[in-house]
Structures are given as structure tokens and as C-alpha cells.
Amino acid sequence: MAGVSTSTVSLVLSGKGYVSDDTRERVQKVIDDYNYRPLRSARQLASDRTGNIGFIISDIHLSKSEAFYSRILLGAELEARNHDVYILISTVGMNIEIPKDIPRFTQSRDVDGIIIAGSVPKKLVRYLHNRDIPIVLVDFNIEDLKIDSVIMDNRSGMKAAVTHLIDQGIERIGFVGGSYHHPSIRERFEGYQLAMERAGLGQIARNPDFYYLEDSETTVETGKVGIAAILKKVTDLQAVLCANDTTATGCLLQLNKLGKDVPGEVKVVGFDDVNYAAITQPPLTTVHVPKVRMGVEATKMLLDKIEKPEQGYQTRLIPVELIIRGSSVPVNGQDR
Amino acid sequence: MAGVSTSTVSLVLSGKGYVSDDTRERVQKVIDDYNYRPLRSARQLASDRTGNIGFIISDIHLSKSEAFYSRILLGAELEARNHDVYILISTVGMNIEIPKDIPRFTQSRDVDGIIIAGSVPKKLVRYLHNRDIPIVLVDFNIEDLKIDSVIMDNRSGMKAAVTHLIDQGIERIGFVGGSYHHPSIRERFEGYQLAMERAGLGQIARNPDFYYLEDSETTVETGKVGIAAILKKVTDLQAVLCANDTTATGCLLQLNKLGKDVPGEVKVVGFDDVNYAAITQPPLTTVHVPKVRMGVEATKMLLDKIEKPEQGYQTRLIPVELIIRGSSVPVNGQDR
DNA sequence: AAATAATATCGAACCGGTTCGATAAACTTA
DNA sequence: TAAGTTTATCGAACCGGTTCGATATTATTT
Numbered sequence: 001m002a003g004v005s006t007s008t009v010s011l012v013l014s015g016k017g018y019v020s021d022d023t024r025e026r027v028q029k030v031i032d033d034y035n036y037r038p039l040r041s042a043r044q045l046a047s048d049r050t051g052n053i054g055f056i057i058s059d060i061h062l063s064k065s066e067a068f069y070s071r072i073l074l075g076a077e078l079e080a081r082n083h084d085v086y087i088l089i090s091t092v093g094m095n096i097e098i099p100k101d102i103p104r105f106t107q108s109r110d111v112d113g114i115i116i117a118g119s120v121p122k123k124l125v126r127y128l129h130n131r132d133i134p135i136v137l138v139d140f141n142i143e144d145l146k147i148d149s150v151i152m153d154n155r156s157g158m159k160a161a162v163t164h165l166i167d168q169g170i171e172r173i174g175f176v177g178g179s180y181h182h183p184s185i186r187e188r189f190e191g192y193q194l195a196m197e198r199a200g201l202g203q204i205a206r207n208p209d210f211y212y213l214e215d216s217e218t219t220v221e222t223g224k225v226g227i228a229a230i231l232k233k234v235t236d237l238q239a240v241l242c243a244n245d246t247t248a249t250g251c252l253l254q255l256n257k258l259g260k261d262v263p264g265e266v267k268v269v270g271f272d273d274v275n276y277a278a279i280t281q282p283p284l285t286t287v288h289v290p291k292v293r294m295g296v297e298a299t300k301m302l303l304d305k306i307e308k309p310e311q312g313y314q315t316r317l318i319p320v321e322l323i324i325r326g327s328s329v330p331v332n333g334q335d336r
Numbered sequence: 337m338a339g340v341s342t343s344t345v346s347l348v349l350s351g352k353g354y355v356s357d358d359t360r361e362r363v364q365k366v367i368d369d370y371n372y373r374p375l376r377s378a379r380q381l382a383s384d385r386t387g388n389i390g391f392i393i394s395d396i397h398l399s400k401s402e403a404f405y406s407r408i409l410l411g412a413e414l415e416a417r418n419h420d421v422y423i424l425i426s427t428v429g430m431n432i433e434i435p436k437d438i439p440r441f442t443q444s445r446d447v448d449g450i451i452i453a454g455s456v457p458k459k460l461v462r463y464l465h466n467r468d469i470p471i472v473l474v475d476f477n478i479e480d481l482k483i484d485s486v487i488m489d490n491r492s493g494m495k496a497a498v499t500h501l502i503d504q505g506i507e508r509i510g511f512v513g514g515s516y517h518h519p520s521i522r523e524r525f526e527g528y529q530l531a532m533e534r535a536g537l538g539q540i541a542r543n544p545d546f547y548y549l550e551d552s553e554t555t556v557e558t559g560k561v562g563i564a565a566i567l568k569k570v571t572d573l574q575a576v577l578c579a580n581d582t583t584a585t586g587c588l589l590q591l592n593k594l595g596k597d598v599p600g601e602v603k604v605v606g607f608d609d610v611n612y613a614a615i616t617q618p619p620l621t622t623v624h625v626p627k628v629r630m631g632v633e634a635t636k637m638l639l640d641k642i643e644k645p646e647q648g649y650q651t652r653l654i655p656v657e658l659i660i661r662g663s664s665v666p667v668n669g670q671d672r
Numbered sequence: 673a674a675a676t677a678a679t680a681t682c683g684a685a686c687c688g689g690t691t692c693g694a695t696a697a698a699c700t701t702a
Numbered sequence: 703t704a705a706g707t708t709t710a711t712c713g714a715a716c717c718g719g720t721t722c723g724a725t726a727t728t729a730t731t732t
Contacts, residue, residue: 004711004712005711005712005713006688006689006690006712007690007691007711007712007713007714008710008711008712009689010689010690010691011690011691011711013690014690016691017691017709017710017711018709018710018711019710019711020709020710020711023710023711035435035443037443037444037445038444038689039381039444039445039687039688039689040377040380040444040689041376041378041381041386041687041688041689042377042381042688042690042717043688043689043690044376044377044717045375045378045381045687045689045690045716045717045719046688046690047691047717048717050377059410059414062407062410063403063406063407063410063611064403066403067399067400067402067406070399070403070406071398073398074395074399074427077426078395078427084440086424086440087424087425088422088423088424089409089413089423089425090413090417091410091413091414099371104417104422105422107371107373108373108374108375108376110376110422220615249615250615253615275400276585276612279556279585279586279589281589281592281617292399340681341681341682341683342682342718342719342720343681343682343683343684343720344680344681344682345719346721347680347681347720347721349719349720350720352721353679353680353681353721354678354679354680354681355679355681356680356681359680374718374719375717375718375719376719377717377718377719378687378717378718378719378720379720380687380719381687381688381689381719381720382686382719382720382721383721
């Protein structure tokens with residue numbers, strides 16, 4: 001329609017090679033007028049790019065009560081849209097078999113790279129990494145593999161929480177965690193111990209009476225059991241830091257059941273700032289994690305990696321922020 | 337490698353046409369041995385199917401606190417996997433411009449059909465419907481368009497809730513809702529009125545003092561404001577039914593603040609059974625909606641529609657179930 | 673036994689782009 | 703002004719499948 005060959009149109013589309021301004025404008029006009037969009041499958045077949053990225057998440061995480069990973073997905077989608085890239089999602093179970101249950105898109109080369117959000121079976125990551133597919137991990141990492149990752153600053157977050165409590169003159173601070181195999185949870189626990197150490201309270205943070213850890217997935221139950229266990233040994237506990245908001249919610253419920261006033265007798269601090277954190281009773285003090293932004297960053301990193309595969313691996317540390325609500329400070333108004 | 341032409345391999349793959357058992361086995365063996373997977377882009381280009389389905393959801397819904405729509409997405413993914421189909425997700429804002437902000441995959445024919453989850457701008461649905469793309473709506477519908485949909489049985493759910501309360505000898509039952517433009521919310525309100533009517537309590541359900549509706553998106557705040565408004569007019573309210581669990585949570589918070597005992601003075605019933613409904617204080621009686629299943633059904637319907645576009649449109653009504661927890665019945669044990 | 677139908681396989685066109693090499697025109701440079 | 707460059711465009715091969723018609727073989731019917 002513009003009186004040129006398809007090759008020329010292709011050049012206009014990609015912006016490569018030599019095209020006279022005159023021709024370029026003429027072609028562009030036809031494209032605009034007819035709302036022409038190149039067929040992706042044809043492009044994919046001809047070039048070696050698919051323009052898709054895979055998003056892998058465990059089915060547990062996707063359907064968890066908090067929209068934590070959904071928001072990471074949202075961020076990834078927003079950024080992908082900017083680059084005209086599609087996201088193919090795939091859930092995996094935690095007990096998958098390799099290679100039977102490998103996400104399909106990795107088999108038929110339907111993606112240029114993969115984002116893995118949250119913890120998934122390590123052997124899956126190993127398998128994909130060995131196959132030289134660009135990967136970015138979000139809120140996850142595997143010690144011995146050099147894979148790009150986006151993680152929140154768990155240690156600083158915990159440090160801020162500890163400081164917030166110590167500033168109020170509180171010292172007998174415990175910790176309730178869960179799935180210790182998840183790097184974020186481990187880092188949070190370490191952050192707690194480190195910050196306590198620095199404040200001269202190392203003998204408390206190192207005392208197992210003051211913390212509760214377990215290896216299973218964190219649930220509300222974890223919080224209930226955890227705080228109950230600690231209180232049995234430490235009757236005058238003043239505050240508890242939790243590995244995440246889910247656990248913190250469990251602590252709140254259990255403390256309420258035991259008739260302990262929050263924040264009067266025991267203060268509670270969570271981590272993640274999931275949406276319902278603001279509507280617990282009392283509202284939960286917690287460390288805000290910018291989930292959407294993490295998804296955005298992951299996509300950026302991945303696209304970058306796809307573009308320049310040779311560059312070394314990197315880890316992006318996303319800053320977090322302590323949000324102070326009613327569970328850690330005495331109420332002065334009626335609602336705070 | 338099997339000593340046959342590519343055409344024959346194609347026939348083996350698709351199971352169409354004539355292939356001798358001998359040849360079929362030989363080809364299949366090579367496929368298995370070499371883990372051969374046909375390249376999707378080549379298939380897409382050659383046939384007119386993409387093997388992808390689009391999943392459209394408003395960005396608000398995807399990042400809401402409850403994992404409601406994420407679970408629908410999960411269900412869709414699980415079923416899609418069974419059919420070796422990919423899901424391309426796209427979020428849309430509620431104030432999009434047509435055709436500028438139309439999800440990309442609809443423009444470049446990258447999907448065979450579309451699932452729309454929850455409410456999105458009506459003009460978007462109209463636009464897509466006019467373009468003759470197979471569509472299935474989940475938890476949404478538009479009165480004047482004949483589009484396949486999967487919806488939960490809102491009226492029956494509300495009826496079960498009303499009956500549950502009436503069985504306890506309660507009559508002064510109110511309703512707190514929100515975004516009335518959402519069909520599910522409207523149906524729930526209608527279900528409430530209808531069930532009350534049938535029980536001879538129509539004069540209550542028709543009395544505006546007993547219900548609170550607004551046009552904005554439902555939030556916790558909606559619940560707080562709603563229950564407060566009703567209590568001002570109906571001081572001896574015995575129970576409140578809510579349009580969803582989010583609103584119900586708001587009611588719980590507000591009742592707690594006002595010093596009203598739940599369920600002693602006022603009983604509260606929600607709708608949806610989102611994950612955190614079990615951990616409110618007290619745990620929330622609510623109507624369970626099988627979200628994952630809705631996603632599964634939607635995918636099934638869509639693939640069916642793609643296969644046989646001519647068949648008439650249908651609506652699949654998914655049954656719901658009342659889950660009785662502490663917010664609507666007196667506690668007899670310590671925790672119930 | 674001949675005619676017809678069913679089975680089995682393949683060659684070649686095609687899907688809609690990208691990209692390389694060829695060709696030609698317009699500029700530079702010696 | 704001839705030779706060499708840069709700019710502009712295009713033809714044709716190619717990506718890896720699907721599908722239609724042609725052809726050959728085998729089975730069935732009359």
C-alpha cells in the first residue's frame with residue numbers, strides 16, 4: 001500500500017538499516033491508518049526472540065491469603081507492557097518431578113527469560129540455570145548459584161523494627177519465624193539477632209527461649225504456636241518481632257486469647273505490610289515491602305539480561321520502610 | 337531420523353489422517369528419545385490457532401488484599417495446562433481509553449479467546465465482543481450482551497445466610513453493600529431482599545433504614561461506615577449481612593469499636609470466604625465461593641467456545657456454601 | 673479379475689515476518 | 703572524471719511447522 005517491499009516495512013518497523021525519511025513517513029502513515037500490527041508468531045519464527053517472559057510461582061504462593069506475589073506479578077506485568085513483552089505464567093507444586101513437571105514454556109523455547117517469584121524447588125532452578133536460560137529470582141536465592149535476583153532489604157527492616165522498640169525502652173524482645181529454608185525468613189531472623197547484638201542485647205537474641213523457628217511454611221498457626229511457646233519460657237516478654245505479617249496475625253490472635261494486652265503488655269511487629277495488616281486489631285506495625293516495585297525491577301533486570309547475556313550477575317536490594325501502627329505503640333487518640 | 341517426511345510427523349503429532357501403526361510408533365519413539373517439542377511460533381504461523389488465551393483483570397482487583405481473583409487465575413492456569421494452552425495476562429485500569437489502552441494481545445491476534453475476571457470497563461467488553469473474539473466473563477456480566485459467563489450463585493448464598501439467621505430466631509437483619517454496579521453485589525442484595533420477603537420479613541428488607549449501599553468500590557471503610565449508618569437508625573439491629581468479606585471485616589471492626597458484642601448483640605455474615613475470613617475476631621461466618629473452580633470452568637468454557645464458536649451462549653452457575661463460624665453463632669467452647 | 677475404495681506417504685505451497693546479498697542511485701574523494 | 707562510499711530499496715531465502723493434492727499401495731466390492 002505504501003508502494004514498498006516488505007523488507008522496507010520491516011526496516012521501518014525495527015528502525016534499523018537505511019530508509020529515507022520520505023519512505024519512512026509514508027510507511028508509518030499506512031501502518032497508523034490501518035492499525036497494522038506485525039504478527040508475533042511470524043516475528044518469533046523469523047527472529048530468535050519470542051518477546052515473552054515466563055513467570056514461575058508456586059501454586060501455594062499464588063493462592064495465599066496475602067496478595068504478596070500477585071503484586072509482584074502486577075509489577076512485572078506493568079513493566080512488561082512498557083516493553084511490549086508478554087508474560088506467560090506457570091505455577092509449580094513444591095514436590096515436582098524433573099523433567100516431567102517443568103513449566104512447558106521452557107521446553108518449547110517460548111520465552112526469552114524467566115522470572116521466578118518466591119521459593120520454588122531448588123532443583124527446578126538448578127535445571128533451568130543449567131540450560132542457560134536468563135533467570136531473575138525475586139524474593140528468593142540459592143546460595144551456590146550465581147543468579148540475578150531482586151530481594152528486599154530484610155536485615156535493615158528488622159534493624160529498624162528493633163530500634164523502634166528499643167527506643168521505647170524495651171529490651172525483652174522475642175522473634176517468631178517459620179520456614180527457615182526461605183532466605184528472606186533467615187535474613188530477617190539474622191537481622192533481628194544482629195540488631196539486638198549491636199544494642200548490647202545479644203544475650204537475649206541468642207537465647208533460644210526468646211525465639212521460635214520451624215521449618216514448615218509460615219501460617220497463622222505458626223504465630224499462635226510460636227508466641228505461646230515463647231511466653232511459656234519468658235513470662236515477661238515485652239515485644240515480639242515476626243518473620244512476616246501472617247505470623248504476626250497469629251501472635252495477635254493468641255495474645256488476645258491469652259488476655260494479654262497489645263501493645264500494653266506485649267508489642268507486636270510484622271513484616272511485609274500485606275493489605276490486611278492495617279485492619280487487624282490492633283492495626284499491625286510492620287515493615288513495608290514495595291512489592292509492585294520488586295516486580296518492575298525484576299522485569300527490567302531480566303530484559304537487560306536477555307539483551308546482554310554476557311554481563312555479570314547482580315543482586316538488587318530493595319529498600320524497605322517501617323510502618324508504625326497500633327500494635328507497637330500505646331494508643332493516645334481513640335483509634336490512632 | 338525416523339525416515340519419514342515432516343508431513344508424516346505432523347500427522348502423527350496431530351493424530352489426524354492416515355498413518356500406519358508401524359510408522360506412528362517409530363516417529364513417536366524419536367520424539368520421545370529426543371524430547372522433541374514443536375515450536376509454537378511455527379505452529380501458530382501455519383495454523384490459525386495461537387494456543388494462547390488472554391486473561392484480563394483490572395489492576396485494582398489483582399492487587400486487592402484478598403486473593404480472590406488470583407485464585408481464579410490459578411484455576412484458569414491449572415486447566416490451561418491440561419490443554420497445553422498458555423495464559424497471557426493483562427491488567428487494565430478502570431478508566432481506559434478505547435482503543436489506546438486495549439490489551440495488546442487482542443490487537444496482534446495473539447490469543448484465541450479471552451477470559452475477563454471481575455468487573456472491567458464495559459466499553460472494553462463491548463469493543464472486544466464486537467470484534468468477535470470468544471470471551472468468557474467470570475464474576476461479571478453485562479445485561480444487554482449475550483456473553484458466556486461463570487458466576488457464583490449469589491442469590492442462593494444469601495438465602496442460606498438469611499435462613500441461618502432466621503433459624504436462630506433473628507429477624508432484624510440488615511445489609512451492608514458497596515459498588516452496586518457490580519452484578520454480584522447487586523444479586524447478593526436482591527438475594528437478601530428475596531429471602532427476607534419469603535420469610536415474611538419483607539417490610540424489614542425493603543426499609544432503607546436496614547440497608548446501606550454505595551456506588552464506590554467496596555473497602556473495609558465501606559463496612560465501617562455502613563454498619564454505623566444502619567445502627568444510627570436501627571439501634572436494635574440483630575444481624576448484618578455483607579456484600580463481601582471485606583465489608584464484613586469493616587463491620588466487625590466498627591462493632592468492636594462501638595463496644596457491641598459479636599455475635600452476642602449483632603451477628604455478622606460475609607460473602608466470598610477469602611482466606612483471612614477464618615482469622616478475624618471472631619472468625620467470620622461467610623458464604624464460601626469456590627474460586628479456583630470458577631477459573632477452571634471458565635477455561636473449559638472458553639476452549640469449548642473456541643472449538644465450536646457457533647454454539648449458543650451459556651451461563652454457568654457455580655454453587656456456593658455457607659460456612660458457619662463464630663461471628664454468627666454463640667460460642668460454646670472456648671474458641672469454637 | 674477388474675473396478676473401486678481405503679490406507680499410507682510425500683512433495684510443495686504457504687503462514688508473515690526478518691535478514692542477507694545484490695543492485696542502483698546519490699555523494700565523496702582522489 | 704573515474705573510483706570508491708554511503709544511502710536506499712528490493713528480491714529471495716529462510717524460520718519450522720500445517721495442509722492440500724498427488725501418487726502408490728493395499729483392501730474391498732462386484
